[in-house]
Amino acid sequence: KNEVEQSPQNLTAQEGEFITINCSYSVGISALHWLQQHPGGGIVSLFMLSSGKKKHGRLIATINIQEKHSSLHITASHPRDSAVYICEPGRTGNQFYFGTGTSLTVIP
Amino acid sequence: EPEVTQTPSHQVTQMGQEVILRCVPISNHLYFYWYRQILGQKVEFLVSFYNNEISEKSEIFDDQFSVERPDGSNFTLKIRSTKLEDSAMYFCASRDPGTARGYTFGSGTRLTVV
Numbered sequence: 001k002n003e004v005e006q007s008p009q010n011l012t013a014q015e016g017e018f019i020t021i022n023c024s025y026s027v028g029i030s031a032l033h034w035l036q037q038h039p040g041g042g043i044v045s046l047f048m049l050s051s052g053k054k055k056h057g058r059l060i061a062t063i064n065i066q067e068k069h070s071s072l073h074i075t076a077s078h079p080r081d082s083a084v085y086i087c088e089p090g091r092t093g094n095q096f097y098f099g100t101g102t103s104l105t106v107i108p
Numbered sequence: 109e110p111e112v113t114q115t116p117s118h119q120v121t122q123m124g125q126e127v128i129l130r131c132v133p134i135s136n137h138l139y140f141y142w143y144r145q146i147l148g149q150k151v152e153f154l155v156s157f158y159n160n161e162i163s164e165k166s167e168i169f170d171d172q173f174s175v176e177r178p179d180g181s182n183f184t185l186k187i188r189s190t191k192l193e194d195s196a197m198y199f200c201a202s203r204d205p206g207t208a209r210g211y212t213f214g215s216g217t218r219l220t221v222v
Contacts, residue, residue, distance in 0.1 A: 033210050035151075041197060041216055043151070048210030086151060094164040096141075096153035 006099040019074040023087030030090040037084040114214035131200030139203040
């Protein structure tokens with residue numbers, strides 16, 4: 001049983017497309033994080049949110065606490081957005097759970 | 109922009125040896141974390157640290173592991189008696205609860221146990 005489910009697992013898009021990555025979780029949250037892992041392995045935190053919606057540049061993150069679901073949207077996708085996107089719905093007890101990630105490839 | 113610094117970037121060690129992975133978190137952050145990622149697998153939480161003590165730890169973080177903040181700036185992860193399965197990328201992160209983005213991650217230490 002996965003506490004955090006991400007979909008799709010893999011995604012290939014044409015440059016300029018609108019992209020949506022979904023995260024459903026069964027664990028309780030303090031605050032949900034969206035992370036970006038670059039092909040070289042480095043991890044960058046994109047968003048931390050506990051309600052509603054946040055926007056940063058071409059990235060938008062939304063969360064529905066009641067439905068235990070969050071989405072990450074990328075508008076006007078670009079090849080440099082190619083990365084693995086990871087959802088982490090925050091602490092449950094003494095544990096933090098991570099999604100397995102969505103591997104995004106944006107083709108020029 | 110402030111960074112979390114991890115050293116070394118790559119460590120090779122013999123099975124059974126002890127290793128210390130070092131991290132310098134962002135100075136005004138309050139929460140510190142260690143994670144690991146075995147090659148090809150998802151990121152796993154090891155331990156969080158707040159107010160000079162462990163606040164949460166996972167089942168992975170057993171007696172083989174320990175963390176310290178010896179001097180107020182460094183944050184170290186010690187792995188005793190390393191095993192082959194400890195080979196992974198180890199990430200340190202720090203967090204300021206007031207920021208919009210949450211964590212700042214270091215670039216990781218790749219540990220290879222041979």
